[in-house]
Amino acid sequence: MNPYVIMISVIAALGGLLFGFDTAVISGTINFIQPYFGLSEAGLGWTVSSLLFGCIAGVFIAGKAGDHYGRKKVLMLAAMLFFISAVGSASSHELIYFIAARILGGLAVGVASILSPMYIAEIAPAKYRGSLVSMNQLAIVVGILVAFFTNYLLVDTGINNWRWMLLVMAAPAILLFFSLFLVPESPRWLVARQRNNEALTVLTKTSGAESAGKELLEIEETLKIHKESVFRDLMAPKIKPLIYIGIILAVFQQITGINTIMYYAPKIFASLGDSNQSALLQTLAIGCTNVVFTFIAIAFIDRFGRKLLLLIGSGGMMLFLFGLSSLYFMKQTSGIMVLVFILGYIACFCASLGPVVWVVIAELFPNRLRSKGMSVAIIALWIACTIVSIAFPIMLEKLSGGITFLIFAVICLANLLYVWRYVPETKGRTLEELEHILTKNL
Numbered sequence: 001m002n003p004y005v006i007m008i009s010v011i012a013a014l015g016g017l018l019f020g021f022d023t024a025v026i027s028g029t030i031n032f033i034q035p036y037f038g039l040s041e042a043g044l045g046w047t048v049s050s051l052l053f054g055c056i057a058g059v060f061i062a063g064k065a066g067d068h069y070g071r072k073k074v075l076m077l078a079a080m081l082f083f084i085s086a087v088g089s090a091s092s093h094e095l096i097y098f099i100a101a102r103i104l105g106g107l108a109v110g111v112a113s114i115l116s117p118m119y120i121a122e123i124a125p126a127k128y129r130g131s132l133v134s135m136n137q138l139a140i141v142v143g144i145l146v147a148f149f150t151n152y153l154l155v156d157t158g159i160n161n162w163r164w165m166l167l168v169m170a171a172p173a174i175l176l177f178f179s180l181f182l183v184p185e186s187p188r189w190l191v192a193r194q195r196n197n198e199a200l201t202v203l204t205k206t207s208g209a210e211s212a213g214k215e216l217l218e219i220e221e222t223l224k225i226h227k228e229s230v231f232r233d234l235m236a237p238k239i240k241p242l243i244y245i246g247i248i249l250a251v252f253q254q255i256t257g258i259n260t261i262m263y264y265a266p267k268i269f270a271s272l273g274d275s276n277q278s279a280l281l282q283t284l285a286i287g288c289t290n291v292v293f294t295f296i297a298i299a300f301i302d303r304f305g306r307k308l309l310l311l312i313g314s315g316g317m318m319l320f321l322f323g324l325s326s327l328y329f330m331k332q333t334s335g336i337m338v339l340v341f342i343l344g345y346i347a348c349f350c351a352s353l354g355p356v357v358w359v360v361i362a363e364l365f366p367n368r369l370r371s372k373g374m375s376v377a378i379i380a381l382w383i384a385c386t387i388v389s390i391a392f393p394i395m396l397e398k399l400s401g402g403i404t405f406l407i408f409a410v411i412c413l414a415n416l417l418y419v420w421r422y423v424p425e426t427k428g429r430t431l432e433e434l435e436h437i438l439t440k441n442l
């Protein structure tokens with residue numbers, strides 16, 4: 001694989017790292033911000049989910065701004081927002097400022113969640129596109145692990161510990177901002193702005209001089225209409241089915257329950273009677289499983305294809321959730337098996353739905369509509385994420401763990417059937433070939 005492509009993908013994936021960090025860091029601060037700001041349980045829920053509302057707005061803005069100003073400039077803006085959010089939330093003395101800073105962080109997460117995978121998909125050679133876009137997911141889970149770990153290290157630093165936990169994010173934000181100066185603009189965006197010579201220079205570096213000319217012609221062919229796209233274009237009969245696939249996959253990624261574990265792991269373990277220390281260690285085990293199993297997806301996604309990974313992964317998630325649910329029904333939740341089933345479930349997610357959904361969403365749409373199409377699918381993803389994270393504690397209390405995890409298991413089964421029946425295989429083809437095939441066969 002071309003080292004230059006790897007370098008620019010890693011830089012873009014720093015956006016994913018900040019996304020992961022920012023969504024996970026809050027879990028370690030909860031016990032300290034709740035008394036500091038005098039929050040009720042409901043107040044805490046809203047404070048924690050304020051970030052998610054920012055995300056939804058961020059994706060919407062990035063879908064438009066990414067087309068207008070380019071992927072790179074808008075990612076730079078996200079880096080600045082991450083920095084302001086880190087400093088702002090860490091130095092807040094009043095709840096209103098804290099929430100405002102978290103919403104700004106959410107805007108940045110939203111922007112990064114669409115533009116990092118989009119940018120990587122647009123600069124990646126077809127043969128490695130799956131692995132390269134999956135690197136963004138690797139960065140997300142590394143970000144989550146770093147957050148769990150720095151929270152753990154900073155917990156004993158006194159009454160301002162939560163401020164330090166939040167401030168950590170300023171460092172990768174600065175790194176992202178400055179390293180973005182090293183990356184070129186997406187060749188597909190450059191062609192859309194009729195800057196073909198610049199696009200050719202980038203393609204020569206990413207795909208080699210031999211195929212650059214051919215690729216440029218193919219991209220030009222797909223971007224013949226020089227009018228900026230609008231959201232309404234997504235309702236064209238040939239595009240509508242792709243939008244449905246994008247939205248449904250995005251929603252399934254969330255309603256199969258991954259963030260019930262990601263956001264609430266310490267709470268789940270504590271509710272089963274574990275000590276704080278052991279709850280934290282188990283949470284770190286989750287963080288490590290995330291990272292290790294994402295490598296499996298990176299290794300196999302371009303060889304076995306997206307669909308097979310999704311099918312095996314959803315099947316595995318379903319089985320582990322059935323197992324977890326039965327432990328609750330049998331009141332056997334005090335042993336090691338809870339951890340084993342949770343780790344098995346996480347491992348299956350990380351080798352499948354975690355990375356693959358982002359990859360497929362970045363590949364489904366034609367060049368002219370990618371930004372808008374991705375933003376609709378990813379907004380659906382964040383809305384589903386928000387609903388699940390607000391509903392989960394209520395479900396656990398009102399329905400019990402047994403029924404709650406049983407529901408998620410059944411949703412995994414539905415996801416498996418949906419993927420099997422409706423999701424197209426996208427491996428190995430250029431985005432332009434996909435555009436041709438996907439919009440023709442519909």
Ligand code: BGC
Binds near residue numbers: 023262290355
């Ligand atoms: C999901 C996030 C999740 C993360 C870590 C991502 O693919 O979109 O919601 O927190 O993976 O598992």
